[in-house]
Amino acid sequence: MAEMPIVVFADGAAKGNPGPGGWGAIIVAPHGEVTELGGGAPHSTNNRMELTAALEALRYAQGMPGPVALYTDSTYLIQGICKWIHGWRARGWRTAAGGDVVNRDLWEALAALATARGQDGSLTWHHVRGHSGVPGNERVDEIASAWASAERPTLYRGPLARYPVPVLDLPEDTRVPDRTSRSRRRRAAGPYSYLSLVDGRLERHATWAECERRVKGRSGARFKKAMSAEEEAEILHTWGLAPLGRPRL
Numbered sequence: 549m550a551e552m553p554i555v556v557f558a559d560g561a562a563k564g565n566p567g568p569g570g571w572g573a574i575i576v577a578p579h580g581e582v583t584e585l586g587g588g589a590p591h592s593t594n595n596r597m598e599l600t601a602a603l604e605a606l607r608y609a610q611g612m613p614g615p616v617a618l619y620t621d622s623t624y625l626i627q628g629i630c631k632w633i634h635g636w637r638a639r640g641w642r643t644a645a646g647g648d649v650v651n652r653d654l655w656e657a658l659a660a661l662a663t664a665r666g667q668d669g670s671l672t673w674h675h676v677r678g679h680s681g682v683p684g685n686e687r688v689d690e691i692a693s694a695w696a697s698a699e700r701p702t703l704y705r706g707p708l709a710r711y712p713v714p715v716l717d718l719p720e721d722t723r724v725p726d727r728t729s730r731s732r733r734r735r736a737a738g739p740y741s742y743l744s745l746v747d748g749r750l751e752r753h754a755t756w757a758e759c760e761r762r763v764k765g766r767s768g769a770r771f772k773k774a775m776s777a778e779e780e781a782e783i784l785h786t787w788g789l790a791p792l793g794r795p796r797l
Contacts (some may be wrong), residue, residue, distance in 0.1 A: 560597025
């Protein structure tokens with residue numbers, strides 16, 4: 549029988565993005581102890597809070613031997629730690645778009661913990677669709693959102709048998725959504741999207757003309773063309789913003 553892993557749920561939130569931030573985590577030890585963690589920051593981003601949640605959960609689990617299964621609704625977090633980080637390091641912590649990697653301090657700390665956990669068992673990353681009814685994910689979202697709203701939620705620590713959240717009701721398919729084929733189709737058809745950031749407000753545009761109208765003559769405006777969903781996510785990461793949902797076809 550496979551060894552029971554330490555089950556972790558982690559989530560982050562920011563009101564305004566950037567704005568007041570919060571993070572939440574649940575750690576379920578194999579011996580049946582549940583620990584909720586949470587915290588906040590007066591000014592942060594959703595991405596930074598997502599990273600902080602995973603980082604703090606893994607720090608807490610450092611003294612627990614055995615494998616860890618970490619569940620998150622952040623594709624940014626999973627893609628970053630499993631794929632993008634290798635390119636960032638090779639390029640001297642620069643993104644494919646040429647900018648500095650945002651939140652480098654957290655990425656380096658998270659990578660160190662992930663490496664240490666690999667030597668002490670294993671660490672697997674699992675994607676959960678946000679707001680899809682997965683109990684553990686819904687609970688960490690509540691914790692993170694409460695901290696971002698300057699509230700102080702009551703955090704549970706005690707036996708699994710008394711925990712009111714059915715946290716071990718885990719989804720079967722936890723793969724990161726595959727967008728490769730879709731990205732190829734869009735690349736063949738032209739740019740995936742045009743992005744503009746004006747006065748802190750982000751918009752996605754289907755055409756360059758639409759994007760140009762928004763940024764023309766606006767001091768401090770930022771704009772960029774993305775050829776794929778992955779490139780769009782990296783651009784937004786460089787700007788310190790969370791990934792957007794899929795554009796409508």
